[in-house]
Amino acid sequence: MSEYIQIFEWVFLIYFIILNVGYISLNIIALMYINRYINVLSSDSMPTSLGGMEPPISILVPAYNEETGIVASVHAMLQLHYPEFEILVVNDGSSDDTLQSLINEFDLRPFPEAARLRLETQPIRAVYLSKKFHNLRVVDKQNGGKADSLNAGINISRFPLFCVVDADSIMQHNSLQQVVQPFIENPLTIAAGGTIRISNGCTVERGFLSKVALPHNPLVLVQIVEYLRAFLFGRMGWAPLNALLIISGAFGVFKKETVIHVGGYRANTVGEDMELVVRMHRIMRQQGKPYSITFVPDPICWTEAPSDLASLKSQRVRWQRGLAESLTLNFSLMFNRKGGTVGWLAFPYMVIFELLGPFLEVAGYLFFFSGLIFGFINTDAAVIFFIASFVFGLLLSAVALLLEEISFHVYPKLRHTLILFLAVALENFGYRQLNSFWRLQGMLQWMLGKKGSWGNIKRVGHEKK
Amino acid sequence: MNYISGFVNSTDRLVQFGLWASIGAVGVTICLIIYIFFFRIVQLWREAAQQRFHKTWRPLLALCPSHIPDVLPKLSTSHHLSMLSLWNHYYNIIHGDASGNLLILGERIGLPRIARVQLFRTDKRHQLIGLLTLGNMASREDWPLLDRFVHMSDTSTSLVSMRALFQINPHRALHTMLPYLVSRSDYPTAQIATLLQKIPSHEICPQLTLHMMLNLGQGSSHLLRLMESCHCSINRQVFASIIKKQPDDHIVSTALALISDHKALDLILPFTKHDRWHIRVHAATTLGRLATKEHLPLLLALLADREWWVRYRAAQAITGLPFLRTADLIRLLNSIDDRYASDMLKQAMAEQGYE
Numbered sequence: 001m002s003e004y005i006q007i008f009e010w011v012f013l014i015y016f017i018i019l020n021v022g023y024i025s026l027n028i029i030a031l032m033y034i035n036r037y038i039n040v041l042s043s044d045s046m047p048t049s050l051g052g053m054e055p056p057i058s059i060l061v062p063a064y065n066e067e068t069g070i071v072a073s074v075h076a077m078l079q080l081h082y083p084e085f086e087i088l089v090v091n092d093g094s095s096d097d098t099l100q101s102l103i104n105e106f107d108l109r110p111f112p113e114a115a116r117l118r119l120e121t122q123p124i125r126a127v128y129l130s131k132k133f134h135n136l137r138v139v140d141k142q143n144g145g146k147a148d149s150l151n152a153g154i155n156i157s158r159f160p161l162f163c164v165v166d167a168d169s170i171m172q173h174n175s176l177q178q179v180v181q182p183f184i185e186n187p188l189t190i191a192a193g194g195t196i197r198i199s200n201g202c203t204v205e206r207g208f209l210s211k212v213a214l215p216h217n218p219l220v221l222v223q224i225v226e227y228l229r230a231f232l233f234g235r236m237g238w239a240p241l242n243a244l245l246i247i248s249g250a251f252g253v254f255k256k257e258t259v260i261h262v263g264g265y266r267a268n269t270v271g272e273d274m275e276l277v278v279r280m281h282r283i284m285r286q287q288g289k290p291y292s293i294t295f296v297p298d299p300i301c302w303t304e305a306p307s308d309l310a311s312l313k314s315q316r317v318r319w320q321r322g323l324a325e326s327l328t329l330n331f332s333l334m335f336n337r338k339g340g341t342v343g344w345l346a347f348p349y350m351v352i353f354e355l356l357g358p359f360l361e362v363a364g365y366l367f368f369f370s371g372l373i374f375g376f377i378n379t380d381a382a383v384i385f386f387i388a389s390f391v392f393g394l395l396l397s398a399v400a401l402l403l404e405e406i407s408f409h410v411y412p413k414l415r416h417t418l419i420l421f422l423a424v425a426l427e428n429f430g431y432r433q434l435n436s437f438w439r440l441q442g443m444l445q446w447m448l449g450k451k452g453s454w455g456n457i458k459r460v461g462h463e464k465k
Numbered sequence: 466m467n468y469i470s471g472f473v474n475s476t477d478r479l480v481q482f483g484l485w486a487s488i489g490a491v492g493v494t495i496c497l498i499i500y501i502f503f504f505r506i507v508q509l510w511r512e513a514a515q516q517r518f519h520k521t522w523r524p525l526l527a528l529c530p531s532h533i534p535d536v537l538p539k540l541s542t543s544h545h546l547s548m549l550s551l552w553n554h555y556y557n558i559i560h561g562d563a564s565g566n567l568l569i570l571g572e573r574i575g576l577p578r579i580a581r582v583q584l585f586r587t588d589k590r591h592q593l594i595g596l597l598t599l600g601n602m603a604s605r606e607d608w609p610l611l612d613r614f615v616h617m618s619d620t621s622t623s624l625v626s627m628r629a630l631f632q633i634n635p636h637r638a639l640h641t642m643l644p645y646l647v648s649r650s651d652y653p654t655a656q657i658a659t660l661l662q663k664i665p666s667h668e669i670c671p672q673l674t675l676h677m678m679l680n681l682g683q684g685s686s687h688l689l690r691l692m693e694s695c696h697c698s699i700n701r702q703v704f705a706s707i708i709k710k711q712p713d714d715h716i717v718s719t720a721l722a723l724i725s726d727h728k729a730l731d732l733i734l735p736f737t738k739h740d741r742w743h744i745r746v747h748a749a750t751t752l753g754r755l756a757t758k759e760h761l762p763l764l765l766a767l768l769a770d771r772e773w774w775v776r777y778r779a780a781q782a783i784t785g786l787p788f789l790r791t792a793d794l795i796r797l798l799n800s801i802d803d804r805y806a807s808d809m810l811k812q813a814m815a816e817q818g819y820e
Contacts, residue, residue, distance in 0.1 A: 112812050112815050114776070114808035114809040378480070380477060380480045384479075384480050384487065385483055387487050388483045388487045388490070391487045391490040391494065392487075392490050394491075394494050395493055395494045395497075398493075398497040398498060399497065402501055402504075405505065406504065409508070414505050
């Protein structure tokens with residue numbers, strides 16, 4: 001028995017060490033990358049650099065029962081600073097008045113679109129063109145899910161690049177200009193994601209963020225640090241290795257022809273955003289085509305985070321299922337001969353620490369707590385392990401805060417940084433454990449083959465009245 | 466305390482390892498927090514200094530088109546870069562004769578000297594702002610220095626230097642730099658077109674055409690795209706030479722987009738039946754510009770093409786034909802049997818505002 005216990009102890013210890021070494025490596029890459037990026041960014045913001053080179057973009061806004069916020073969102077998108085873009089709202093058979101509110105507000109008229117159906121989707125009922133804004137079209141189609149709506153949007157779009165935006169995302173005036181830079185600088189770019197920040201606590205006026213502040217809800221505060229970690233070193237660490245496996249569905253730009261070439265979004269998945277990116281890597285690698293999937297670290301899109309436990313749980317369960325689908329559907333990338341850094345580094349990392357992580361983490365909690373209760377593990381070792389896990393969590397979050405401080409400096413007051421650091425400390429007592437349980441639940445739902453749906457969360461809203 | 470010493474004195478290697486790893490992590494975390502704190506303090510101090518700088522210089526630069534004070538405030542070395550940025554900002558928003566005073570003010574502040582110093586800094590941002598300022602100041606004496614920077618491999622450094630040369634003397638730059646300019650395939654076409662904007666089309670287009678005719682080869686596609694951006698057109702003779710010497714698909718399709726010569730129609734027509742659809746797309750668009758009534762059947766054939774883009778461009782071409790009125794278009798639409806062709810024509814008509 002004691003031999004088995006010892007084996008368990010070593011498994012958890014090795015997992016913990018490899019995980020933290022991985023995180024620290026990503027941090028180091030991110031720190032190097034951010035310095036270079038800021039230097040280049042400053043150069044590119046010069047008046048004569050790459051201005052005037054921006055390719056036209058189709059903004060795809062899938063909408064399902066978004067009656068309350070869709071009009072304000074579209075108004076904000078119409079104000080984006082970008083030379084040429086069109087907005088395509090795809091109404092996915094909403095049961096509320098999403099379509100009617102758009103028709104009324106933007107004076108939509110039926111448009112005889114000779115649609116080029118290159119991706120299979122649910123039937124399109126009608127296409128509308130705004131009389132007020134000639135770059136706004138609305139596609140009304142039968143319900144088929146977010147992925148299906150995006151495929152319909154791709155079919156109808158006119159431009160070589162498309163940008164996916166959630167109907168409730170808050171963009172900045174220059175969001176498109178920033179996210180499109182990789183496409184201008186490197187013709188091999190096929191997808192680029194942007195940093196998503198949490199808008200709870202901030203003030204929004206006319207669809208744009210006017211004041212950045214922190215919310216009072218501790219649940220959201222913890223998520224802010226989580227996002228900082230995920231974007232500032234998670235994605236920024238993988239991007240320079242061309243091994244970025246996630247581009248958030250809330251904001252990302254893609255080369256249309258490549259997306260069509262790989263088959264578009266896969267319907268009936270809950271993690272259609274990640275699945276597409278992983279598939280693009282797999283197919284491009286297998287076909288030996290040079291490409292780049294990259295990431296723009298600037299905070300260019302803001303989204304509302306769940307502020308209650310039920311919504312947060314639903315989100316995390318959905319994310320874990322999406323992760324499981326994305327990885328298993330493209331499993332041939334794992335240690336593939338042509339897989340490169342994706343197949344040999346990022347993909348195995350995701351499988352071990354993100355996909356299987358919840359099993360190990362929950363098992364670890366159960367093992368150590370039962371070990372302490374029943375006395376079959378060394379108390380000193382358990383305590384020191386808990387302390388180590390706590391302080392490494394603090395260290396990683398401190399690096400994320402440092403990256404934020406030396407780069408974009410979004411939170412204006414020193415008090416904000418201190419509050420966030422406090423949230424990091426609190427995160428270890430309950431939040432992390434809950435998150436692991438929810439992720440495990442997501443894995444179990446995926447294993448049982450539960451059907452996916454639109455992942456709406458309860459929104460509080462923060463538009464200034 | 467005893468508990469902690471228990472850890473320190475523990476003989477268990479696992480406990481020892483965990484303890485020292487934790488102590489290390491705590492140490493690094495504390496260092497990071499202190500660093501963040503001091504970084505923030507330094508940032509605040511810099512922001513305050515920056516605010517003082519802007520409070521002094523912004524009104525002065527904003528009012529300089531009408532008045533330049535006899536005595537200027539002292540400019541500290543730490544604000545040199547800010548000064549260059551601010552001056553360039555005003556240079557971009559003040560136009561016409563009013564910018565003359567801005568140049569005088571720049572001279573009095575010593576901007577060319579400050580800008581020259583930046584060129585030899587290692588930070589690329591400093592170099593670029595230095596080059597930009599020398600161009601905006603039209604600093605003639607810096608031509609040889611800028612010429613040196615033009616030949617650098619880094620695209621943005623070279624391009625900003627090239628822009629500066631065109632600002633100093635556009636005609637001299639055109640004559641001396643054109644071969645080098647078109648040889649730099651890394652320069653974005655739209656950027657070169659912006660550089661050449663200051664020179665009238667009737668001067669720049671013959672030069673570009675001549676250069677292309679003398680160097681028909683791999684760079685022709687780039688040059689043709691540049692000509693397109695500069696709103697140049699080509700005649701029958703040039704097009705005939707291109708398709709004779711360079712039947713490359715991409716070159717032909719770019720060249721098709723530039724034809725404005727009705728006499729070239731006989732050369733264009735075979736391309737409406739070309740195997741590659743992107744050539745048929747350009748042929749349709751070109752026909753839309755040049756076609757007469759006798760070419761309408763050809764455009765109608767393209768309207769029923771198997772490729773969506775060919776149908777779309779053909780439909781746009783048809784709706785844009787000057788000799789077709791609304792009634793003609795409706796008659797035409799009703800006479801089309803092919804559903805794809807009629808759907809496309811309906812869409813193009815709706816886009817053009819036909820009810």
